[in-house]
Amino acid sequence: MSISKEVVQALSSVLTFKDGLVPLHAPVFSGNELAYTKECIDSTFVSSVGKFVDQFEKMLAEYTGSKRAVAVTNGTAALHMALMLAGVKNDDEVIIPGLTFIATANAVAYIGAVPHIVDSEETTLGIDASKLDRHLSEIAEVRSGECFNKQTGRRIAALVPMHVFGIPLDLDGLLALCEKFSIPMVEDAAEAIGSFYKGKHCGRFGKISSLSFNGNKTITTGGGGAVLTDDDKLADLCKHMTTTAKIPHKWEYFHDMVGYNYRMPNINAALGCAQMEKLDDILASKRKLAEAYATAFSTVKGVHFLTEPEGCKSNYWFNTIILEKGMEEERDSVLEATNGASYMTRPLWAAMHRLTMYENCPRTDMSVAESLEKRVINIPSGAGILGV
């Protein structure tokens, strides 16, 4: 049997209920979503004032164990703010993985900083710490507590690990590098709510981090994101910057810095509160699905189902299969066959160094990312598939 037929068969064996298109990741609203939304509309508090934003932030902080969470318009805004708050400035460099969603690179560019693009490892799809260590040992130097790229002369102001599809990456390895090279860590945990590295929630290892609640994420607020940090000062400043930097006053309108309108509206936070109440159930359902996939794909030769690393817990946001090396040619036919059978699947993003606007950025050898691009496929993953 061809590999594409085998993949379709494995999917069918798990997605037995199938009737029509199985989306990659549809949200599940089985709780108080409508009730809380109605409360916003009835009270007229749909916008910048209202209790759900505070409540959502509290729930996020509690769940992740972060001291503070600041809700914002989306994960892109969250990362933009996290980078600024970590001290990234115009003309700095920021280390990001080549394998990430475009927002990671864009958030760097918004500040006028330059992405420094690095390769990933096959096991977690996240930044390869050993390869990065060798790279930095060659090109970086630490001067008075800051890291500089000797080749470009620019400061390396942050390292942004991204937990691809919710799989926790090698944080120990990267934290050691951050220490060794004096680079602050800013986690792009957009895909990782519900993922834990050695018992601690992803996004709690860097100085500050970002989450996303886009419609395709584990939980959604329509559009939304959050900044996580244990630093009260940074959290307060984040709130200030994301709400136009207005100085509190009973009626005067003074602002003390160039601020943003990145606040999450109350009606979106209302959805978020209802979703947080169901997060454990959503994660349990997604885990069951991942387990079923693991079994189904264990007998498909040439296809590896990606599971969480030892000691870590993945939220299994997007379930992922990886074709063996040598099977790159099969990717498109697997995509055709699965989508043709109404199982939505998709490949990896084009790696950042292959996009015109980032192709001249400093980078490492990108051979692993380039190979993975040709072999990774996401398969249907929503909690609605097995139900909540």
Add this chain to the structure above:
Amino acid sequence: MSISKEVVQALSSVLTFKDGLVPLHAPVFSGNELAYTKECIDSTFVSSVGKFVDQFEKMLAEYTGSKRAVAVTNGTAALHMALMLAGVKNDDEVIIPGLTFIATANAVAYIGAVPHIVDSEETTLGIDASKLDRHLSEIAEVRSGECFNKQTGRRIAALVPMHVFGIPLDLDGLLALCEKFSIPMVEDAAEAIGSFYKGKHCGRFGKISSLSFNGNKTITTGGGGAVLTDDDKLADLCKHMTTTAKIPHKWEYFHDMVGYNYRMPNINAALGCAQMEKLDDILASKRKLAEAYATAFSTVKGVHFLTEPEGCKSNYWFNTIILEKGMEEERDSVLEATNGASYMTRPLWAAMHRLTMYENCPRTDMSVAESLEKRVINIPSGAGILGV
């Protein structure tokens, strides 16, 4: 009787129903807001996919007479995009009024451009075209179709009129200046949905313009904004830029420029559609309120109730009283007395040139703005006051 007592009395004569606090501007949800929101939740389409965004854009285009409307996260994002699409670049100057909400200046700063701050006129609170003409005649020169500030050497890349509180400003005067000095006009029509200048909707005079649907605006989407333009190419590019600049493909993730996540989520657009259905009623109710205020304040000496200029239609977003010159000292006691009587009132924004981050920007004499700041007061204006 003291002026503050007289103002409270005039307010009481209009706001006879009063029981508790009368907010400055609460939204009114008397239509399909809940039904449409429920539809989003039931269908799970709350985010970037769904019919309400398209529908809302169509309704906005139809209502304003603009060829195209692109819905975005908020009015700040809309102005940011409008300025970029008008060609504003890093280190350009952009003419903005000193009397505006901070977002006007911030959107300029996001691009790395510099606000060039100009004075307003007492009649509309908008940019004073004659004063600006004198200023530009002194400092500007046109070279190969572009305008330059001779004093700073920078290009003057756009002029951003803002219709303060929905009152249409002197567009004819400003359009003539734009022509004379070769400066593209980008209207910040954030406050002006439902306002018309000589029969044409505000925001349709510039090359491109922005609207806001923040919670305090005439209609709201929780958080939201839109870009208006008659130029299909600009509108398409706006859609592209605000949705991460992804190139359409059945599964590949390629992006061809530094894009933004500024898309309006479907659940917010659902609110917007319901609000648009009620816009005429909302405007009629607000107009009735303004007429009642005009009568009530006509007998209060030293206080002028601001009305629409001849030939124009204001949405009367925020109703406005202006204290006579010489009565600057009374402003704070009027604010105290009215808020103390549970009628929410507020003064103008601090003019842009008085804020630390913009105090060194190029500017005109700002005497009118500074005088108005000490005399303008907004009074309760929501459509809920007289009902919809």
